[in-house]
Amino acid sequence: MSRGRRIRLVLGYDGSGFHGFARQEGLRTVQGVLEDVLLRMLGTEIPVEGSGRTDRGVHARAQVVHFDLPYGPPVERMVHVLRRRLPADILPRAADEVDEAFHARFSVVRKTYRYTLDLAPLPSLYWYKFSWHVPEPLDLDAMKEAAKHLLGEHDFTSFCAAEAPQRDKVRRLDRVDFRRDGSRLHVEFEGNGFLQYMVRILVGTLVKVGRGKESPDRIPDILEARDRRLAGETAPPHGLCLWNVEYPSAYGGKVIDLSDDL
The missing domain is CATH 3.30.70.660 (Pseudouridine synthase I, catalytic domain, C-terminal subdomain)
Known part of the structure; x- marks a missing residue:
């Protein structure tokens, strides 16, 4: 499958209901919820990379993630589409398309x-x-x-x-x-x-x-x-x-x- 477009997404979230950012089997995490929503949207697994991990109970005003989409909605519609599907304690704020050299974690200054x-x-x-x-x-x-x-x-x-x-x-x-x-x-x-x-x-x-x-x-x-x-x-x-x-x-x-x- 073609890698397609690399999407950078800025998220805010209330960390109270999450066991941190990183996916953990059997626990509710921000990464896990986002990956599950993308799976339901596109019918294929879309790995998500974050700018870093937040611990259980820690919040984010501007967590950054990236993922590669082989197909799906245009980037200008991404925030709107995800807001309709994500729970209320995760808020997608902005999305743009970046080149494949960008990495949510390793490109951080x-x-x-x-x-x-x-x-x-x-x-x-x-x-x-x-x-x-x-x-x-x-x-x-x-x-x-x-x-x-x-x-x-x-x-x-x-x-x-x-x-x-x-x-x-x-x-x-x-x-x-x-x-x-x-x-x-x-x-x-x-x-x-x-x-x-x-x-x-x-x-x-x-x-x-x-x-x-x-x-x-x-x-x-x-x-x-x-x-x-x-x-x-x-x-x-x-x-x-x-x-x-x-x-x-x-x-x-x-x-x-x-x-x-x-």
Whole structure:
């Protein structure tokens, strides 16, 4: 069968009802649901490749996938057709046709993750699935000071799961920003790659600093030690969202604009 057209699809999803992105036998996953829908649409199996895996309970504003279609609807109809067939907790946002050299994962230049903290005395009825409720006061200045030490290229062994599959744990963080939105605090991380649980452990460590239980100046020592036990707790998955994915300019850069829509 001819490979046909390579389609790049941008998806958003509420991760609450999924056991992560990657297909797992007997479990509901984003990749599994999408591949099943394509199978029913086209009558043939269409493998889907993602820009990366999100864990169980983690959300996405802009997950990117690609797949090869030997036939099927025109690309300008793809979003409309899939919206009618996918469940409400997966939202296809945009689709375009790319050349066969494009790969949703291996062509990535940078990714942005956003973690949301709910700092209100009581958890929000509308945000409880998308934020970590931390009701005690946090020292935001101390958290910002700690975050400065994370910028640049480092070995992030101390800030990833002990069982993380990647052997090379050197990554580059280009940006850590803090944004207040009422009682919510959004922490955005932009970098060239992220390890398993890395953002959640970074957030847990920054919250530890904000609570006054760790000094911002300790961050370089924690990085240098390459010891997971020295970093903070792993923040809950439901506060984390894959916010954006960036590709080379030939493929349009960031896949969606930076305006808030969550």
